[in-house]
Amino acid sequence: MKVLLVGSGGREHAIAKAFYNSGYEPKLFCVSELVNPGINRIVKETGGEYYVGNPNNPETVFQTAARAGVDFVFIGPEEPNFRGVPDKLEEEGIPCIGANREVAEIEMSKASMRDLQWKYMIPGRLWYKKFKTFEEAVPYVEEYAESVALKPARQVGGKGVKVIEDFQVYLKEEKKRVKKKHVESIYRDYMKGYDDVDFKILIEERVWGPEYTLQCFTDGRTVIPMPAVQDNKHAFDGDLGPETGGMGSIACGMNLKWSVNDDRAILTEEEIEKSTEIVRMMVEAIQKETGRKYHGVVAGQMMLTSIWGPTIIEMYSRLGDPEALNVLAVLKTDLVEICEAIISEKLNTIRVEFEEKATVVKAVSPEGYPLNRDLAKGHPAIVDEEEGVFWASAHLREDGVVETGGSRLIECLGVAESIPEASLIAERLTSKARLADGWGLFHRSDIGSEKSLERRIMLANMAREIYKYRERKGILGKRIIWIPGKGLEEVG
Numbered sequence: 001m002k003v004l005l006v007g008s009g010g011r012e013h014a015i016a017k018a019f020y021n022s023g024y025e026p027k028l029f030c031v032s033e034l035v036n037p038g039i040n041r042i043v044k045e046t047g048g049e050y051y052v053g054n055p056n057n058p059e060t061v062f063q064t065a066a067r068a069g070v071d072f073v074f075i076g077p078e079e080p081n082f083r084g085v086p087d088k089l090e091e092e093g094i095p096c097i098g099a100n101r102e103v104a105e106i107e108m109s110k111a112s113m114r115d116l117q118w119k120y121m122i123p124g125r126l127w128y129k130k131f132k133t134f135e136e137a138v139p140y141v142e143e144y145a146e147s148v149a150l151k152p153a154r155q156v157g158g159k160g161v162k163v164i165e166d167f168q169v170y171l172k173e174e175k176k177r178v179k180k181k182h183v184e185s186i187y188r189d190y191m192k193g194y195d196d197v198d199f200k201i202l203i204e205e206r207v208w209g210p211e212y213t214l215q216c217f218t219d220g221r222t223v224i225p226m227p228a229v230q231d232n233k234h235a236f237d238g239d240l241g242p243e244t245g246g247m248g249s250i251a252c253g254m255n256l257k258w259s260v261n262d263d264r265a266i267l268t269e270e271e272i273e274k275s276t277e278i279v280r281m282m283v284e285a286i287q288k289e290t291g292r293k294y295h296g297v298v299a300g301q302m303m304l305t306s307i308w309g310p311t312i313i314e315m316y317s318r319l320g321d322p323e324a325l326n327v328l329a330v331l332k333t334d335l336v337e338i339c340e341a342i343i344s345e346k347l348n349t350i351r352v353e354f355e356e357k358a359t360v361v362k363a364v365s366p367e368g369y370p371l372n373r374d375l376a377k378g379h380p381a382i383v384d385e386e387e388g389v390f391w392a393s394a395h396l397r398e399d400g401v402v403e404t405g406g407s408r409l410i411e412c413l414g415v416a417e418s419i420p421e422a423s424l425i426a427e428r429l430t431s432k433a434r435l436a437d438g439w440g441l442f443h444r445s446d447i448g449s450e451k452s453l454e455r456r457i458m459l460a461n462m463a464r465e466i467y468k469y470r471e472r473k474g475i476l477g478k479r480i481i482w483i484p485g486k487g488l489e490e491v492g
């Protein structure tokens, strides 16, 4: 059996490892712009080949797959989905684990995702407005003195979202100015070069609560959830600093428990069921809308909000990075078997099982990431490749030197009985990397610590108390607002 993997980050190294552990012993091939040293080793050991090429180009990926004669292709990142790589492969008769262009719209266009949610009345609908130009958005920003999330309406690689809390009336003018300025930079900078969506700016009501990612396998008929994972987006300890692609993530059991034998958890089992149902409804809705089948991974990046309980913030059409490491580390079922079941649309006939373990991932990044990636790039890296160390944004040169790619260099995985224990293991592994030219590396020490877990459980309890009260009163998802001349009105 032969498999082609598309992409070369930490997520893809974890996927490569899952294929390496498969009883089917597939020969692994890979296509990407950078040569990930970890994936490269697996490719060589299994008798496959590593091709350097643009993973977003449908023709390149198809030619590579055809040349290698693979049985199927597994797409790691989102951008190949947005560019129609799975469509091209399927047209040519090569099965693919990856959302095709039309169904990947649920991730690519955050505006379309919200449209779909309202059209199909899927729980967790937030108020929103979408705009094609900066000028259109200005009057709205000037009139609407509320807390909002301002977003590029397209997925642009995890950048550009700003949440602005607007409570203090005396700061009204200042907040207006900040909102306007950010909306302008979304339009002029973040959305620059993305001409594949009509709407450029999305303004959403701001909600609060703990966040989590629910990744699922789907063949378009069945949706199978993986353990919920909590990602940490901010660069520095205590959720400070700029947003990154993810500095680390935690998981334990299906519902983010403290430990295997513990009742304390961030989510309840019922919340996982509801979240899965929401993802399932999204898959059904996008299939109905497009007439296309969804084959691959679908994920809800969710928040447990006080208004709705489980609420979608955005959708993924692939595994998360680093969230992929958490779930693949505990996946008991053979990944090849899952892929084959997706391709033949028989996911309902297999059991997808996960070990009850806690997992913590910590990413190590060169200084400069995420705001000055050029500074973070091109440093020679030395890494002790122990069990649990995954290569991420790194490039193995012809001369054998490994250079940093500008994003996260390695992702360190700890597996244990409890999240704090797994965190200590991952923490120890972060010291396995250094840069030969003395340039600095950083990571977050607080991910999975007892303190941060306690805080998240507390936040979940606060949100839960309110949404449960709403549920009992029959006002889940309803807002009660003051309408001049009418008084208090319930709107949904």
Ligand SMILES: Nc1ncnc2c1ncn2[C@@H]1O[C@H](COP(=O)(O)OP(=O)(O)O)[C@@H](O)[C@H]1O
Pocket: 126, 148, 149, 151, 155, 156, 157, 158, 159, 160, 161, 163, 204, 205, 206, 207, 208, 211, 233, 301, 313, 314
């Ligand atoms: N409506 C919202 N209310 C409150 N916070 C939000 C909202 N939308 C997004 N956020 C915050 O901003 C982060 C980034 O938003 P997201 O839509 O996931 O964009 P991306 O991951 O592409 O940057 C989220 O993880 C969440 O913390």
Ligand SMILES: [Mg+2]
Pocket: 158, 301, 314
């Ligand atoms: Mg996100």
